[in-house]
Amino acid sequence: MSETVAAGGPPEQEAFLQLRDVAKNLGGNPVLAGVSLDVFEGDLLGLLGPSGSGKTTLLNIIGGFTDLDAGSVRIAGQDLTALPPHRRDIGITFQKYALFPHLTVFDNIGFGLRQRKVAAPELRQRVGEMLAVLGLTGLAGRYPRSLSGGEQQRVALARALAVRPRLMLLDEPLANLDAALRQRVRFEIREILRSTGVTSIFVTHDQDEAFALCDRVAVLRGGRIQQIGTPAELIYQPANAFVARFIGSPNVFEASVQHYDAQTQSIRFVRDRFTGAACVRAPLTPGTRVEVFVRPDEVVIARADDVQPAKFRVKDWVHLVSGREAWIEGPITLRARLPSEATHLERGAAVIPSWRPERAHAFAIEPAPPAAATT
Numbered sequence: 455m456s457e458t459v460a461a462g463g464p465p466e467q468e469a470f471l472q473l474r475d476v477a478k479n480l481g482g483n484p485v486l487a488g489v490s491l492d493v494f495e496g497d498l499l500g501l502l503g504p505s506g507s508g509k510t511t512l513l514n515i516i517g518g519f520t521d522l523d524a525g526s527v528r529i530a531g532q533d534l535t536a537l538p539p540h541r542r543d544i545g546i547t548f549q550k551y552a553l554f555p556h557l558t559v560f561d562n563i564g565f566g567l568r569q570r571k572v573a574a575p576e577l578r579q580r581v582g583e584m585l586a587v588l589g590l591t592g593l594a595g596r597y598p599r600s601l602s603g604g605e606q607q608r609v610a611l612a613r614a615l616a617v618r619p620r621l622m623l624l625d626e627p628l629a630n631l632d633a634a635l636r637q638r639v640r641f642e643i644r645e646i647l648r649s650t651g652v653t654s655i656f657v658t659h660d661q662d663e664a665f666a667l668c669d670r671v672a673v674l675r676g677g678r679i680q681q682i683g684t685p686a687e688l689i690y691q692p693a694n695a696f697v698a699r700f701i702g703s704p705n706v707f708e709a710s711v712q713h714y715d716a717q718t719q720s721i722r723f724v725r726d727r728f729t730g731a732a733c734v735r736a737p738l739t740p741g742t743r744v745e746v747f748v749r750p751d752e753v754v755i756a757r758a759d760d761v762q763p764a765k766f767r768v769k770d771w772v773h774l775v776s777g778r779e780a781w782i783e784g785p786i787t788l789r790a791r792l793p794s795e796a797t798h799l800e801r802g803a804a805v806i807p808s809w810r811p812e813r814a815h816a817f818a819i820e821p822a823p824p825a826a827a828t829t
Contacts, residue, residue, distance in 0.1 A: 468531075470495040470653055471516070471621060476525035478511055478677075485511045487677040488525070493655065498647055500668035501657045504700070507674040509657045510625060516655065517623050518542050529621060545614030545652070546623040552610065553598040559609050560585070560594040566617040584612035587646060603632075604639050611643065615650055622647065622654040628663060640666045661701060673697050689749070693735070695817040698747040705750060707786040708819065711742040720811045726785035728765060731811035738818055748814040750779060753790035758804040768803045782807060 469492035478486040486508045493499050501509040514520035516527055518539035527534045534542050553562050564581045572580070585591045588608045598606055607627055614622060627643075628636045644667050647654050658664050664671045665685040672682040673696075681693035692698035699706060709723035709730075720733045723746060732746050758766075766784030771792075778792045780799050788807055792799060799805070 467494055469493060470497075470530060471655075472526075472528040473512075473516070474526045474528075476512065476515060476527070477523050478508075478515065478520065479523055480511075485677050486515070486522075489677070489679060490525075491672065491679065491682075493653060495653055496651055497670065498644065498654050498656065498668045500664035500671040501655060501674060502659070502661065502664045502671050503674035504659065508677040509659075509674050512674070513623050513625055513655060513657050516621075517544055517546055542621075543617075543619055544621045544623060545617060545619035546625065547607075547610045547614050547627045548625050553606060553613075555598050557597075558594065559590060559596050559598075559601070562598070562609055563590075563612045563616050565613060570617065580616050580618075584616045587615075587649065588612045588642075607639060608642070611646065615646070615652065619652060622652045624654060624656045626658050628658075628660075636663070643667060673700060675700075690813070692747070692815055695745055695747070698815050698817065699745075702749050704747040705753070705786075705788050706745060706747055709744055709746050709816075711738045711740050711744060711816075713740060714738050718811070721816055723816065728785035730809070730814070732814035732816040733812050734816050736818075738816075743819045744816040745819055746814060746816045748788075748809050750789040751791040752809045752813040753788055754808050755780065755782065755790050755792065755799065755805045756808070758806050766805050766807055768799050768801055768805060770801060771799060 471491075471493040473489055473491040476486055476489045477484070489508070489512060501512060503509050511520060515522050518534065518537060522535065525535075529542070554565065557565065560581055563584050564577050567577045567580060581594075582591075585594055588611060590605070590608055590612060593601065593605060593609075598609070601609065610627065611624075624643075628639060640663055656664065656667050668685075670682060670684055671688060673680045673688065675696050681688060681697045683691070688697060688701050692701060698704065707725060709725035712722040712724050712729065714721050714734070714737050716737065718733070719735075720731055721738055721744070722729060722731055723744060730746070732744075732748070734744075738744065755768075766782045766788075769781045769783045771778050771780040774791075778799070780790050780792055782788050782790065782805055790807065
């Protein structure tokens with residue numbers, strides 16, 4: 455039996471979407487291993503993880519496109535496990551948009567309404583509302599081939615929302631857009647979903663998209679939820695080494711525990727005569743080998759002086775949109791994000807890195823299992 459994790463909502467509120475012990479094997483391999491999850495009405499939840507983590511399979515099970523091997527799916531108290539997709543009242547947008555090329559924008563948006571035999575006056579009204587909400591009014595008579603990628607994406611979203619689903623599923627809908635368009639459209643989608651109030655689940659492998667679009671994000675690995683929380687919780691309070699490594703491209707290095715401080719729940723560590731501090735989730739004894747994670751934007755670099763002899767030197771740096779990122783080498787190799795106006799980090803400069811202990815995280819390195827005996 456897996457532990458149930460909740461996405462938003464007060465503890466006393468009943469979850470709108472409930473997954474219980476959802477399991478799925480493909481080709482004899484477990485893709486989902488007993489996933490339990492609560493999502494509350496109106497939430498925007500992201501499913502984030504590397505390829506093969508099970509996020510798309512989980513989305514397809516919720517939508518009814520993939521059968522589960524064990525467990526259950528309930529929405530608003532209704533068990534959907536045995537219902538086909540067209541009876542689940544769920545909207546979905548795909549990576550490829552799946553627009554009908556022979557239909558106009560108006561008819562694409564109204565397709566689901568016609569399938570539900572909505573009367574013509576109401577159909578025109580609801581399509582008109584979607585055209586207005588998604589900024590497509592002037593494109594109603596156009597065909598998909600004449601639309602930009604961003605416009606096609608909005609038509610696909612309008613078509614899904616026009617039927618007023620009780621749940622929206624979005625499967626990497628921005629993957630085919632260029633970087634600049636993705637940044638703009640992700641905020642448009644968030645505002646649209648917010649304004650309609652529809653509960654939504656968004657699958658992506660892009661952290662920026664998940665954090666920009668979603669209230670909470672569930673991180674998956676190997677068919678299990680590793681952690682669910684707000685973007686800030688995932689960044690500043692990672693549950694384990696996988697989440698710490700996966701979120702935010704941190705610096706990672708091994709070290710040994712020198713001292714554990716129970717009051718601050720932090721450790722002092724040492725690595726080749728370099729000492730530092732990091733927070734931990736459980737007490738660690740001196741000598742324990744740990745992996746330390748610290749994000750580049752948390753590393754502060756000061757110029758070394760005669761009082762503090764340098765153990766590190768600047769190897770190189772590059773300009774980024776948000777400033778400069780420097781590589782420094784010494785007992786460990788670190789990346790540090792710095793403002794563009796920083797002038798004391800020429801290549802070869804002697805420097806001293808530091809960070810706030812609460813913004814670095816250390817996790818004990820689990821010993822490798824013994825090798826299997828051979829005969």
